[in-house]
Amino acid sequence: MKHNTTPQFIFFLLLIALCLAACSPVSKLDRARKTYDIGEYYRAIPTLNKIYRSEKNQYYKGEASFYMAESYRHINQPRKAASAYGRAVRYNYNKNEAKLQQARQLLKLEEYEDALKLFDEYLKEAPGRQLAYNGQTSAKLGLNPPTLTRYQVEPIKKLSSKNSDYAPYLDPTDPSQIYFSSMRMAGKKRKKLNRITGQGSSAIYTSILNSRGEWQDPELFLNQNMDGSFEDGTFSMTSDGKTVYFTRTRYEKSQPMAAEIWMTQSMGGRWSEPVEVELGPDSVVFAHPALTPDGNTMYFVSDMKGSIGGKDIWKVDKHGDSWGTPVNLGTEINTEGDELFPYIRENGVLYFSSDGLPGFGGLDIFIAEPQDDGRWKVSNMGRPINSSADDLGITFYKNREAGFISSSRGNAKGYESIYSFNLPQIQPLASGTVRLSGNEALPRNAVVKIVGTDGTNTKINIDPSGSFSMLLKPDTEYSLLVSVPGYLNHSERISTLGIKESKQYSLDITLTSVGAPMILSTLQFDTGSAAIKSEAEKELSQIIDILNNNPDLKIEISAHTEASGNQDTDLQLSKQRADAVYQYLTDKGIDGNRLSSRGAGSSEPFKVDAKTASKHAFLRENDVLTEQFIQRLNRADQRNAVKLNNRVEFTIIR
Structure with a gap:
């Protein structure tokens, strides 16, 4: 038999081979994995889903399921992510990791019993991983939730859009002005979807509170074009309001580069052209800047060498016009999970979000108080500041337990919205009426002496009508001694320990004459x-x-x-x-x-x-x-x- 070996025939065979290779499941998965690896999670999902549905090979179905789950996790779709992780477990692809991540997604869905079961199974198969132990604690916390804190949390509809609005920041020089990051689409010249999130490009917006207490329509902070070449977010400002640091992610050939920290300064009523802050290699993430009030220390998020988990919180001190060597905040704060969105108050207390520490589901907001020995005391802010969803990006009014957070609670798409929070002031009040047993008129030298465990030691005069009142403090015990010449002294005890709201303590006192039985x-x-x-x-x-x-x-x-x-x-x-x-x-x-x-x-x-x-x-x-x-x-x-x-x-x- 004569073989056809013409160049045309050989080219035809090569073309078929290339086509078969391109159509193979491995090739399709490689392309989808490449899309995933460069961080384009939203864009990767349809391809991975198509591979999963059409593929017969169980290994490839499991691989497609796993990376589909990872993509859903990154764009905050916990229900779809949990389902896809479950399929990866079923097809035995990266089974342990899939089981761990599925359990973490179930926490966000408040399916605590199922999550706890998966954490237990995981630790039997792969003991020793702190992320799983913390997950167990979180599941048990969800099953036996602690009492709600006194914080009151309310959505701010005027600052929220149909897309993600996150990381609010109050102007330290003007509490009536707020900045925040947003992926909103309205008013943008080009409505190009972001390949990572499927939303609009992130930009920084600002809004002003008018005299009626209403937030005005948000406006862009910087004159940012919306061609998708870069995204901005996560804002911090020096205490004098003259210098701003923020996160910028640039895109090169439609692929995201590592996030960077940029800076702009107020000059003559305008903001200067932003410049990058040099902190390390271009391939490393530097994001979420947070400045101390004096502007000499910056906390930020990075995955640089020396990180404990995915993203860690670091700090760096300023020396003249340049920044020094970054220092990792250590295992008291950083975990195998992600620690994000640091915020430092004027008293030196650090706030940040973490999905690796024990919490209520996704990202929770934590308080880190510096100790005299250089360590940190870390605690969860509790509910309702935190929820089973992602809670992140806190900012405070100066010297007040009030401010703003962002949270994806109640949003089926996993998009964040801006919420206000406030810790109502507890103001106990003691008031009373003093009468004399014979209905005699009260003398002018009638007094009440008050001694408190907080150091209070004072006297107040009783009004001729017999009335008196005084403001008390929460979490204090008081002894009151009523004294009127010619009458027996009378004592009362008042405790404000553990009260959760303002309370009035009313006393009706009748003094007995020293001559009456x-x-x-x-x-x-x-x-x-x-x-x-x-x-x-x-x-x-x-x-x-x-x-x-x-x-x-x-x-x-x-x-x-x-x-x-x-x-x-x-x-x-x-x-x-x-x-x-x-x-x-x-x-x-x-x-x-x-x-x-x-x-x-x-x-x-x-x-x-x-x-x-x-x-x-x-x-x-x-x-x-x-x-x-x-x-x-x-x-x-x-x-x-x-x-x-x-x-x-x-x-x-x-």
């Missing part, structure tokens, strides 16, 4: 008994307070009984009751030399005073509850009258 209404005894009942202990504690508040006071305890028909028995029982009260008070620490006791039996029936008469319709002031008087009453009134006779009186003898 004190009778405790709950100090009653069972018939024939001298045992003190538990319900009397509260009023007896008031007697203890009076004695403690009036250290020079001496009192007589006199016990009285109803008439039983045998005066000797009544006298003996009353003496036993007086002695029981004496013993109770001394057991509570009262010096026995300040007390005396006597039993009066039934020989001194109760004489009704105005206060008692006002409580009982069947009595009038100055009635004496003799046995004959009681016999004329109905049965219910007789029982009440007997209780009044069956009493213990405390009389001041010095």
Whole structure:
């Protein structure tokens, strides 16, 4: 047989071979992987999805699923990412990593039980990875969430668009002006979709709060063209408002270069042409600048050599006009995950977002407080500042627990919006009215002394009307001592520990004249008994307070009984009751030399005073509850009258 070896035939065979190679699953995946590797996640997804649906080979289906999941993760589509990771696990492609990442996506979907199960499985198969241990903690946190903090979070619709609006920043020189990054499309000359996110190109916008408290329509901060050659975002400004640092990502031949930090300065009312800040090699990410108030230290995000995880937070000090050698903030802050969007307050406290530390789902905002030994104390800001979605880019009003964050909560596309937050001030207030037992007018030298665990030690005058008030502090315990000459001092205790909102403590105080006997209404005894009942202990504690508040006071305890028909028995029982009260008070620490006791039996029936008469319709002031008087009453009134006779009186003898 004669073989056809003409040049035309050989070229034809080569063409077929090239076509077959180009149409092979490996070639298609290579092209999709190349798109993924340069960071064009949005653009890679349709190709990977097509390969997955048409491919029969399970290995290639698993590979396509894995990189589709990774792409969905990068553009913040957790539900689609979790599903694709699940397929990669099923097809046994990069199974452990796919399982770990699927669990992390389930956290963002608040599917905590399923996430915890996957984390447990992963750690059995690949123990020792801190990212998975932190994931376990996050899942358990979701299943048993802590109490909400007092922060109030509200969306700012005027600053939000249909696309991502993120990383707000308040002007340190003008709190009525805000800057933020946005991928919005409205008003742009060219509506070219970003190949990484599928949104518009990121740019920095600014808005001003008008006199009515309304944010004005956002405007571009820099005169940025929208041809897709670069994107700007994540803004920081020196405290004098004259220098701005921001993140810029440039594109070369439609491929993104590593993110860079750029700078512009205010000159004659205009911003200068931005210039790049040299921090290291061009191939390394430098992003998310955050300046200290003095402008001499910059915190930023990078994946440079020495990083602990994906993206770490670094800091660098300024020396003259140049920046020094960057320093990694270490394992107290940085993890195997990503740490992003640093923000430094005027008090030196650092705020940042992390998806590697234990949290509630995606990126959470954390506080890092510098310690005297150079370390950091890191804590999660809790809900509602954080959510199961991505929460990032915090900024504060100066000297206020209020500001703005961005969050993708409640957005099915995973796009961020701008939210305001505020920690309502807790303002406890103590107010009261002081009355004298005989309705006498209050003297001018009536005072309340206040001592608090916060160091408070002051006196305030009581108004002639008897009213007083004072502002208290949260998380403090106070002792109040009311003092009026000729009357027993009276104390009150107020605790503001643990209160979650403003609260008013209202006091109604009646002072007892040093010459009037004190009778405790709950100090009653069972018939024939001298045992003190538990319900009397509260009023007896008031007697203890009076004695403690009036250290020079001496009192007589006199016990009285109803008439039983045998005066000797009544006298003996009353003496036993007086002695029981004496013993109770001394057991509570009262010096026995300040007390005396006597039993009066039934020989001194109760004489009704105005206060008692006002409580009982069947009595009038100055009635004496003799046995004959009681016999004329109905049965219910007789029982009440007997209780009044069956009493213990405390009389001041010095």
